Amino acid sequence: MAAATPRIIIVGGGLAGLSAAIKVAELGAHVDLFSIVPVKRSHSVCAQGGINSAKNLKGEGDSSWAHFDDTVFGGDFLANQLPVKQMCEMGPGIIDLLDRMGVPFNRTAEGLLDFRRFGGTLFHRTAFAGATTGQQMLYALDEQVRRFEAEGKVKKYEYWEFLSAVIDPQRVCRGICAMDLRSMEVVTFPAAAVIMATGGVGAIFGKSTNSVVCTGSSQGALYQQGVAYANGEMIQVHPTCIPGEDKLRLMSESARGEGGRVWVPKDPNETRPGKQVPEEDRWYFLEDWYPKYGNLVPRDIATRAIHKVVHDHGLGVQGMPMVYLDLSHIDRATLDRKLGGILDIYEKFVGDDPHEVPMKIFPGMHYTMGGLWVDNDQMTNITGLYAIGECDYSIHGANRLGANSLLSCIYAGFIAGPHSVNYAQNLAAAPANVAHSFEDEKKRQMEANTRLLSNQGTENPFKLWRELGAVMSANVTVTRYNEKLQETDVKLVELLQRYRNVNLSDKSMWSNQSFMFTRQLYNMLQLARVMTQGALLRDESRGSHYKPEFPDRDDANFLKTTKAFFAPDADEPRFEWEPVDTSLIPPRPRRYDSK
Amino acid sequence: MANKSVLFKVKRQATPTSEPYWEEFELAWRPGLNVISLFMDIAENPVTREGKPTTPINYDSNCLEEVCGSCAMLINGKARMACSALVDNLEQPLTIEPFSKFPVIRDLQVDRSVLFENLKAIKAWIPIDGTYALGEGPRVLPQVQEQAYELSTCMSCCCCMEACPQFNESTGFVGAATIAQARLFNMHPTGKVLKDERLKALMGDGGIQECAYAQNCVEICPKDIPLTKSISDVGGDVMKKAILDFFRT
Ligand SMILES: Cc1cc2nc3c(=O)[nH]c(=O)nc-3n(C[C@H](O)[C@H](O)[C@H](O)COP(=O)(O)OP(=O)(O)OC[C@H]3O[C@@H](n4cnc5c(N)ncnc54)[C@H](O)[C@@H]3O)c2cc1C
Ligand code: SF4
Ligand code: SF4
Ligand code: FES
Numbered sequence: 001m002a003a004a005t006p007r008i009i010i011v012g013g014g015l016a017g018l019s020a021a022i023k024v025a026e027l028g029a030h031v032d033l034f035s036i037v038p039v040k041r042s043h044s045v046c047a048q049g050g051i052n053s054a055k056n057l058k059g060e061g062d063s064s065w066a067h068f069d070d071t072v073f074g075g076d077f078l079a080n081q082l083p084v085k086q087m088c089e090m091g092p093g094i095i096d097l098l099d100r101m102g103v104p105f106n107r108t109a110e111g112l113l114d115f116r117r118f119g120g121t122l123f124h125r126t127a128f129a130g131a132t133t134g135q136q137m138l139y140a141l142d143e144q145v146r147r148f149e150a151e152g153k154v155k156k157y158e159y160w161e162f163l164s165a166v167i168d169p170q171r172v173c174r175g176i177c178a179m180d181l182r183s184m185e186v187v188t189f190p191a192a193a194v195i196m197a198t199g200g201v202g203a204i205f206g207k208s209t210n211s212v213v214c215t216g217s218s219q220g221a222l223y224q225q226g227v228a229y230a231n232g233e234m235i236q237v238h239p240t241c242i243p244g245e246d247k248l249r250l251m252s253e254s255a256r257g258e259g260g261r262v263w264v265p266k267d268p269n270e271t272r273p274g275k276q277v278p279e280e281d282r283w284y285f286l287e288d289w290y291p292k293y294g295n296l297v298p299r300d301i302a303t304r305a306i307h308k309v310v311h312d313h314g315l316g317v318q319g320m321p322m323v324y325l326d327l328s329h330i331d332r333a334t335l336d337r338k339l340g341g342i343l344d345i346y347e348k349f350v351g352d353d354p355h356e357v358p359m360k361i362f363p364g365m366h367y368t369m370g371g372l373w374v375d376n377d378q379m380t381n382i383t384g385l386y387a388i389g390e391c392d393y394s395i396h397g398a399n400r401l402g403a404n405s406l407l408s409c410i411y412a413g414f415i416a417g418p419h420s421v422n423y424a425q426n427l428a429a430a431p432a433n434v435a436h437s438f439e440d441e442k443k444r445q446m447e448a449n450t451r452l453l454s455n456q457g458t459e460n461p462f463k464l465w466r467e468l469g470a471v472m473s474a475n476v477t478v479t480r481y482n483e484k485l486q487e488t489d490v491k492l493v494e495l496l497q498r499y500r501n502v503n504l505s506d507k508s509m510w511s512n513q514s515f516m517f518t519r520q521l522y523n524m525l526q527l528a529r530v531m532t533q534g535a536l537l538r539d540e541s542r543g544s545h546y547k548p549e550f551p552d553r554d555d556a557n558f559l560k561t562t563k564a565f566f567a568p569d570a571d572e573p574r575f576e577w578e579p580v581d582t583s584l585i586p587p588r589p590r591r592y593d594s595k
Numbered sequence: 596m597a598n599k600s601v602l603f604k605v606k607r608q609a610t611p612t613s614e615p616y617w618e619e620f621e622l623a624w625r626p627g628l629n630v631i632s633l634f635m636d637i638a639e640n641p642v643t644r645e646g647k648p649t650t651p652i653n654y655d656s657n658c659l660e661e662v663c664g665s666c667a668m669l670i671n672g673k674a675r676m677a678c679s680a681l682v683d684n685l686e687q688p689l690t691i692e693p694f695s696k697f698p699v700i701r702d703l704q705v706d707r708s709v710l711f712e713n714l715k716a717i718k719a720w721i722p723i724d725g726t727y728a729l730g731e732g733p734r735v736l737p738q739v740q741e742q743a744y745e746l747s748t749c750m751s752c753c754c755c756m757e758a759c760p761q762f763n764e765s766t767g768f769v770g771a772a773t774i775a776q777a778r779l780f781n782m783h784p785t786g787k788v789l790k791d792e793r794l795k796a797l798m799g800d801g802g803i804q805e806c807a808y809a810q811n812c813v814e815i816c817p818k819d820i821p822l823t824k825s826i827s828d829v830g831g832d833v834m835k836k837a838i839l840d841f842f843r844t
Binding site for chain 1: 609610625628629631632635638639640641648649650653654655656658659660661662663664665678679681700701704708711714715718719720721722723725726729730731732734735736737740743744747748750751780783785786
């Protein structure tokens, strides 16, 4: 018999983790919630544009089925369809719930929810709260969790980092091993079930739109413990980012949803500032190539078009890898009301006012569709271990539609939460020898710490990281060539070799951030190989994965989920391919260029 | 301008109880540098201006776009976010210090959990009946949404508290951010139900009465939260409640 109140561990307090926490606490189980940063500071706050759901409040005849179809089609049919369908059906209910929780969604004159258009659909399906939808949603969930915390149903471990799962000899997950980021103490925690909600992998690409703690380290650690990692090669590059010294800041798709137009001067030697280039000298290439969707083609298509215009046509603004994203034709009041927050970001970090001048943007790494493999209940291939949110691979297939991630995070939390409680209530008692699994795991992690702290090598971990980011961004993003992918894997092996030779300039045992970063770097390197080799093996083009040598989708050979398993002796991934559930919508060619 | 450089000094502290000390750094200037990218450069090559090897600087950060509230510190004496502090807009040499009114963890990291505890004390949430399907939320006019939204973008950075002359150990003052959040939830059609309890939590020592209307908070807030307006609104409500309570007993 399981204990009366099962304990569930949730790792990560972004939208996915917090939604699971609310469900688990509501069902009467106890939550131990772990997060590197205070949960209110999780990466989900960055989401600007909005959240999709087919509420159909604009009289357009939108439906959950249409949302489902857009999502599957947008993902180029690589997603298993059943969970996608469920998510789209739950969408309207999720929006209503968020609304009841106090998310200040934008309103129509009648006081109803307002919706905007996003890429990859012809419907107004995206609810939004100013230009900080993710922040507003995260806060609403954070507040509900704080309420449960005050009632003693949730215990937060903030400034704690997940290091690994504790898995017993029968391959059942029994808890986690984590480290206090201040005292740097390594501790194991038992739990009836563990839910991973650790978000994205941006740091593997050096600079990206992701937040600092989105390293994918915990996914990399779990993969090395035997958890399957699926579709790792599916990486979304966002077409419109603001290049920066420390990160690539996103210019939300909502800028195009509200009428933003992408263009370049027709003359490669154009010297006039953007604003002064007259209409007839501008080339609105997206509107030209894709008359039906125009500036709102899906992200992969917009990204490749921008690359083509800059690299093949040589038309980058002032010879630089940049194009214009222009809002300056829209009146100031409308822009402030609908896009205020995101325009502030441009002004704050670039110094130009996008009300007045066209913004300069370029594509940047943004999102991973791939992630920990899960079944339809969000459970990984390790019993009792769940994964939800950006760190799981389901829903988005080969390409994610804008504003679908926030929905998928909450959906996954709402599936895994109740399921894990149910699982926990029916869990047989742990085997007597489970204590060994805890001791072994703790010992393994402490040894890794000692090794790293006593290393006397010559490599600076931050330099290794820059090299990792540079090679991954160059070769494993927009356009992929097999030769380059092979070179990348060779480079990753070299970096793993050099990693053994790192020397930490800070060897102290109190809140040592560079030590933690260096620990994460190892897992990042291992996961980078999964992405690179997965891309190498997929000889077709599908969604965000584009190989000029294989320009077409090849359903006969590759309508399959890539599953990577770590082979400890070889120290590299082994791959399997799993058929995709396409039982509801038969695959059809994915085209956005027809009228 | 090829060999322009950036000069800055950082107040460092190894542990919560050890003595603070200053270190000076000099880096090559590039366009578009912010304070965070200075720290990133140092991590790659941790040496001081005098060429002495040192350790990377410890600081909190996450979003790098001024929405998560992590990277608050004192830059040239002013409480602000390091990620949105562009070097070209700052006078050199830059001085960078941890917040002075919160316990230092290490270097520029401080413990700001007091704000989260305050939010608990004022029940800063909407007490929904449950997460099961209960239909749509209340209708809200756009004007009301806009007011709520403004308050709801507070990212708990604590700049307003650092800058407030009244926020110190002797007053135990909750600070402006908490009061603004009380106003946000009291405004909400459902959140209202806890209004009395929120006001009660803001009465007495350390409560709203400690505010001396110095307005530092509203000037420093990176998110332009209408703090003084919130304080006077909530202050009025607290006053009304105090009078009513007085006549009831
Ligand atoms: C700039 C930007 C804008 C976006 N805009 C939109 C949008 O408009 N609409 C949309 O649908 N999607 C958008 N997205 C995508 C969306 O924001 C993310 O996919 C989503 O927020 C991910 O949420 P999450 O809960 O999975 O993870 P996160 O919010 O990243 O949370 C991860 C959590 O895990 C914790 N964590 C990580 N590793 C560990 C560890 N080892 N130990 C302990 N804790 C750990 C972190 O502290 C954090 O609490 C955007 C993304 C970006 C980058
Ligand atoms: S008005 Fe002055 S005293 Fe009152 S909270 Fe703001 S800074 Fe503090
Ligand atoms: S009110 Fe402003 S300064 Fe204070 S915590 Fe909120 S965002 Fe920061
Ligand atoms: S890092 Fe998020 S506010 Fe600066």
